[in-house]
Structures are given as structure tokens and as C-alpha cells.
Amino acid sequence: MQPDDLSRALGPKLGDGLLSVEAFPGTAGRVRFRAERALDLFRAVRDDLHFGHLSMVGGIDWVDHREVFYVAWSDEARQYVFLSADVPATAPRIESASAVWPSANWHERETWEMVGITFENHPDLRHLLMPDGYVFNPLLRSFKLHEPEELEVKARHV
Amino acid sequence: MSEMWINMGPQHPMTHGLWNLRVKIDGEMILDVDPEMGYLHRGIEKISEDRHYNEVITLMDRCCYVAGFAWEHLYILSAEEALHLRPPERAEYLRVLCDEFQRIGSHLMWYAAFVQDLGLMSPFLYGMRDRDLVLDLFQSYTGARMTYEYMRVGGVRNDLPPGFSDQARKVLDWLDARFPEYDQLCLGSTIFRERCDNLGLLKASDCVAHGVTGPMLRSAGMKRDLRKDRPYAAYDRLDFEVAVADGADVTARYLVRMEEMRQSVRILRQVLDWLDHHPGPVLADRLPRWLGAPYAPIGNEGYLLKRNYPKGVGFSAVEEPHGEAQAYVVNDGGEHPYRVKFRSPVFANISAARQYLVGYHVADIPPIMGSVDVCVGEVDR
Numbered sequence: 139m140q141p142d143d144l145s146r147a148l149g150p151k152l153g154d155g156l157l158s159v160e161a162f163p164g165t166a167g168r169v170r171f172r173a174e175r176a177l178d179l180f181r182a183v184r185d186d187l188h189f190g191h192l193s194m195v196g197g198i199d200w201v202d203h204r205e206v207f208y209v210a211w212s213d214e215a216r217q218y219v220f221l222s223a224d225v226p227a228t229a230p231r232i233e234s235a236s237a238v239w240p241s242a243n244w245h246e247r248e249t250w251e252m253v254g255i256t257f258e259n260h261p262d263l264r265h266l267l268m269p270d271g272y273v274f275n276p277l278l279r280s281f282k283l284h285e286p287e288e289l290e291v292k293a294r295h296v
Numbered sequence: 297m298s299e300m301w302i303n304m305g306p307q308h309p310m311t312h313g314l315w316n317l318r319v320k321i322d323g324e325m326i327l328d329v330d331p332e333m334g335y336l337h338r339g340i341e342k343i344s345e346d347r348h349y350n351e352v353i354t355l356m357d358r359c360c361y362v363a364g365f366a367w368e369h370l371y372i373l374s375a376e377e378a379l380h381l382r383p384p385e386r387a388e389y390l391r392v393l394c395d396e397f398q399r400i401g402s403h404l405m406w407y408a409a410f411v412q413d414l415g416l417m418s419p420f421l422y423g424m425r426d427r428d429l430v431l432d433l434f435q436s437y438t439g440a441r442m443t444y445e446y447m448r449v450g451g452v453r454n455d456l457p458p459g460f461s462d463q464a465r466k467v468l469d470w471l472d473a474r475f476p477e478y479d480q481l482c483l484g485s486t487i488f489r490e491r492c493d494n495l496g497l498l499k500a501s502d503c504v505a506h507g508v509t510g511p512m513l514r515s516a517g518m519k520r521d522l523r524k525d526r527p528y529a530a531y532d533r534l535d536f537e538v539a540v541a542d543g544a545d546v547t548a549r550y551l552v553r554m555e556e557m558r559q560s561v562r563i564l565r566q567v568l569d570w571l572d573h574h575p576g577p578v579l580a581d582r583l584p585r586w587l588g589a590p591y592a593p594i595g596n597e598g599y600l601l602k603r604n605y606p607k608g609v610g611f612s613a614v615e616e617p618h619g620e621a622q623a624y625v626v627n628d629g630g631e632h633p634y635r636v637k638f639r640s641p642v643f644a645n646i647s648a649a650r651q652y653l654v655g656y657h658v659a660d661i662p663p664i665m666g667s668v669d670v671c672v673g674e675v676d677r
Contacts, residue, residue: 163377164526164611191504193613194622194639209611209622209639213504213518216525220611241507244647245639252341267334267676276342277635283346 139215141167144187151182165209165218173206173223173232180208180238183221188214192239195246197253199278204230206255210239225255234260252277299327306335310662312409313672317649317665324657329649336676344636349375349449352636357443359638360674362405365391365398366616367674368447370623370638373528375449377610378627386576387451388529393567394434394446395529395614396560397464400471401430402617402669403553410550410666411482414491419481426474429467436460451579461568468561475558482550492546496664498652499544506648509641510619511556512668514540515548522615530570536563546667553669556617618642618669640674 144167145159155175162168171179183189189210198205207222225232234257235242246257247266254275257263265272274281305316314335320328340359344352356371357364369391376383383391408423431441437456438444446453482488498508500516513520521538523531539555541548610625619641628634645668653664 162611163609164613192507193509193620193644194624194637196624196637198626198635198637207624209624213520218526218611218613239507240505241644241647244643265334267337269334276339281342283342 139166139217144169144219147186148182152179155179162220165220166215168220168222171221171223173225176223176233179221180235183210183219184238188212189219192235192241195235195242195249197249197255199253201279203227204253204255206232206249208235230254231256231258233258236261251275254278304661310413310665312670315672321658326653326656326658329653331646331649333675336672338677340677341636341638344633347632349379349633353445353447357445358673359677360671361442362671363398363402363617364442364444365394366614366621369395370612370614370621372447372449373612373614374610374623374625377612378608378625379449380608381450381580383451383580384577386574387578389567389570390452390578391447392530393564396563397430397433399560399617400557401427403557406553406669407478413662413666414488416485416488419478426471429470433464433467448579455578461572464568468564472561475554479554491663492550495546495656495660496652496667497544502651506651507644508648509644511549511552512645514538515552516544517542522613522620526613528614534563534566546663549667616641618671619645638677640677642671643675646670646675
């Protein structure tokens with residue numbers, strides 16, 4: 139399957155919900171879509187294109203916005219497809235994929251706690267790797283592992 | 297009877313690592329389960345954003361401590377793609393050599409731990425004994441038995457020492473003769489059969505829906521192996537079969553792993569033949585200076601010059617001993633990866649626990665979870 143095949147199959151279903159389809163190394167292509175139309179896209183990708191196996195969900199913090207990405211596998215095409223949507227950093231939310239692919243459950247829990255993206259209508263959105271009540275999102279760029287200058291100053295005073 | 301939740305873990309012989317399986321029981325029946333992960337979370341994805349590309353390899357060994365090579369390979373493939381590099385062919389074969397010996401080592405570790413859960417002590421000793429032979433081989437060319445740091449972005453660190461292939465062939469011959477013994481010890485044992493047959497059933501369609509991959513998926517009759525479906529490194533030039541079984545139960549997972557070890561031996565013989573006849577470089581030349589040194593300095597910021605490297609993204613997937621692992625590396629032109637994301641197969645396999653545990657008895661949990669082959673290091677990262 140090529141990027142053209144993807145846009146031909148998804149274009150009529152999603153209309154302006156489909157932003158672009160581009161080549162992406164090692165996959166059938168990268169589909170960029172509008173976050174509001176997430177569920178329609180997931181259904182089309184699973185039912186029409188037969189990508190029945192969702193492998194991975196993750197998020198990237200681009201500081202001015204955040205990106206949610208999904209990787210799905212098709213047993214017929216023997217290929218992966220890469221899906222991604224941008225969500226605003228001020229209101230990072232998107233519809234959960236777990237109604238379409240049950241395997242999204244844990245991946246979305248992890249993305250929620252690490253990158254701070256809320257998955258709406260998720261069956262069980264709670265902490266997975268971090269302890270309950272943890273308030274930070276460690277994979278945001280604003281979460282610093284250490285401040286080298288600060289450490290240096292402290293070391294000098296010891 | 298009244299229902300109640302019990303904790304199996306974080307310290308429990310069944311867990312094989314630090315995690316907690318909360319089980320809702322009514323008498324002996326399992327009504328619901330809720331795995332609790334995170335006890336071993338080290339923030340590997342976050343730390344990677346603060347390291348140079350070659351320094352992340354150190355973390356990969358610790359990602360899965362029984363299959364370090366598979367994770368190194370996974371990361372290296374996507375890092376190379378993100379940085380637009382190609383390794384020499386000999387390095388690709390060396391990586392397959394690492395991967396397949398690692399698969400044998402990992403499956404033997406699984407075998408030893410799994411049968412011990414069932415109360416069979418002798419196979420445990422045999423499994424650990426034979427795994428040590430594989431670790432000795434690793435030590436002879438990487439210097440380490442578990443945390444190798446052998447692969448490099450653009451190739452591998454060093455070539456094999458003289459006499460390695462003779463030694464490796466001896467180990468393969470030894471292992472080949474041991475597999476029938478393992479089968480005899482397990483499949484011939486009434487205890488083993490009664491505790492494993494028709495337990496933990498998970499149909500292929502459920503596996504796909506819940507993201508289950510690896511030996512668990514192949515034990516349900518689905519012939520899916522990334523080494524065949526989406527060949528990486530030198531796998532497209534090697535001759536082997538995908539191990540499948542159709543029981544979808546604990547015994548079927550045992551059969552799949554045993555057959556995979558036999559296939560690994562078959563692959564390794566071909567790889568050793570190829571390596572004997574094709575000397576050559578193991579690290580790509582014309583690497584950027586900061587990647588080119590075989591022993592890249594660690595933490596030496598002054599050595600690394602600010603550069604204008606083309607941006608890129610890398611996505612890779614490998615068939616790890618536990619299943620399908622994926623990595624996504626984003627290179628924004630800086631010295632460190634902008635974002636590294638890993639997909640652990642065991643993470644997905646455990647997330648489906650409700651599907652294969654509910655309805656069985658409490659005493660069935662150790663064999664069923666044993667057959668999943670849990671490695672907490674890669675679940676928590």
C-alpha cells in the first residue's frame with residue numbers, strides 16, 4: 139500500500155478531516171488528520187483498510203502544540219500505517235481509540251500521564267507507570283531532568 | 297462466597313520482576329484482574345532526550361535485561377533511519393548473530409523460570425546451564441554477559457575474536473542435542489501437561505484486538521513474524537521457518553518457543569558460514585565525527601561539535617523474543633534525539649491479562665503468566 143492508496147481510500151470518508159498523506163519510512167504512509175474527526179478515521183482505517191492491530195500510541199510535545207501518533211498493522215498488506223494528529227497545548231484532548239482498537243487502552247493511559255493528553259471516553263483513564271496522584275507530565279519539554287547550573291552552584295557550596 | 301481483591305506481587309514468585317497483579321476472586325475462581333505496573337519505571341524515554349545518539353544504547357540494554365541485543369537493534373535501526381545512515385553488510389549479519397543468540401538465551405531463561413513455577417526443578421538447572429554457554433559467547437566478543445553496548449549507530453563496535461565461529465558451532469551442536477531432552481522433561485511430564493493444557497486460552501482474533509504479539513500470537517495459529525513479514529538487517533537473505541502452533545494455550549506457547557530456538561540455531565549456522573567467508577568493515581565509514589569513534593566518549597560535551605545535521609524521523613520494528621517491539625526516533629537536528637518512543641511487546645501482552653486469566657483458578661495464574669514471558673524492564677522502561 140502506498141500513500142496514494144491511503145488518501146484515495148480515506149479522502150471520501152473524511153473530507154476535510156484528512157489533512158495530508160505523506161510517505162513515511164518503513165510504513166504505508168503517514169496520515170495527518172484533524173483531531174475532531176479521530177473516531178471516523180480510526181473506523182475507516184480499521185474497517186476499510188483492514189489495519190486491525192493497533193501497535194502503539196504515543197505523544198510528542200512540540201511546545202507550541204502536541205502531537206498524538208498511532209501505529210497500526212495490517213495482516214493483509216503486511217504493513218504499518220502511521221497516523222498523527224495535532225492538538226493544541228492549551229486543550230490537549232482527543233477521542234479515545236479504545237472503542238475501535240481495545241489495545242489502545244494502556245497506551246493511552248501512558249500517553250495521558252506522560253504527555254498530558256486527555257483521551258475522551260476512555261474506559262479507564264488512570265495512572266499506569268506513575269503512582270496515583272502524581273501531578274506532573276514527565277515527557278513534556280517543560281519537565282527538566284536537572285538544571286546543570288543549579289547543581290553546579292550547589293556543589294560549590296557543599 | 298464473598299468476593300475479594302488480593303495482591304499477587306510486587307514480591308511474588310509468579311511475577312518474575314517487580315509488578316503487582318491484583319486479582320478479584322470468589323473462592324478459587326478469578327473474576328477480574330488488574331495488573332499494576334510502574335515499579336521499575338526509570339524514565340528511559342525521558343533520559344534518552346538528554347543523551348547523544350550512541351549513549352542511548354546503554355539504556356537499551358537495561359530496557360530488557362534478558363534481551364538486551366534485541367532492544368539495541370531496535371533502537372539502532374530507527375536511529376540510523378533518523379540520521380540517514382546505512383551500516384555495512386557484515387554489521388547486519390553480526391546483528392542477526394546477536395539477535396538470534398539472544399533469542400535462544402531469552403527463551404532458555406523463560407524455560408528455566410517457567411518450569412520452576414510449575415515445580416519442576418531439574419529443567420530449571422538445565423535451562424540455566426545452557427543459557428550460560430550463550431552468555432559465555434557474548435562475553436567473548438562484547439566483554440559483557442548482560443549489558444553489552446555492542447551495537448553502534450552505523451554498525452557494531454568490534455568484530456568477532458579469532459576462533460569464535462568454532463566455539464559458537466560447538467554451542468549450537470550442544471543446544472541442538474538438548475532440545476529433545478527439554479521436550480522429554482516437559483511434554484513427557486504428567487504434572488506439566490495437567491497444569492498447562494487448555495489453560496490461558498487466547499484466540500487469534502482476541503490477540504489482534506488486544507495487541508498481543510510474539511509467541512502468544514503464533515501459538516494461536518497466526519503466522520506472523522516481523523523477520524519474515526517486514527525483514528530487517530539480513531533476515532531476507534536467511535532461510536528459516538516461522539514457528540506456529542494452534543492450541544492457543546500454555547502448552548502451545550511452550551511449543552512455539554521451543555521451535556523458535558531450533559529455528560534460531562538454523563539461522564545461526566547460516567550466519568556463521570556467511571561471516572567466515574565475508575570479512576569486511578563493521579562500522580560505516582564517513583560517519584559524523586561524533587558517531588565515528590568506536591568507543592564514543594560518554595558525557596564529554598566538549599567533544600561534540602554543534603553541527604547542522606539534516607532532520608529526520610526513524611521508525612523501526614523488530615521481532616524481539618517476547619514479540620513485536622517498535623521504536624520511533626525524532627531527530628530535530630540537535631545533538632540529542634528530540635523524542636524517543638518505544639513499544640514493548642510485553643506491555644501489550646500484559647494489558648490483555650483480563651482476556652486470558654478470567655474464568656480460571658488462582659492456582660492457574662503462575663503457569664498462565666509464566667507463558668506470557670514477562671520482562672518488567674521493558675514494560676516500565
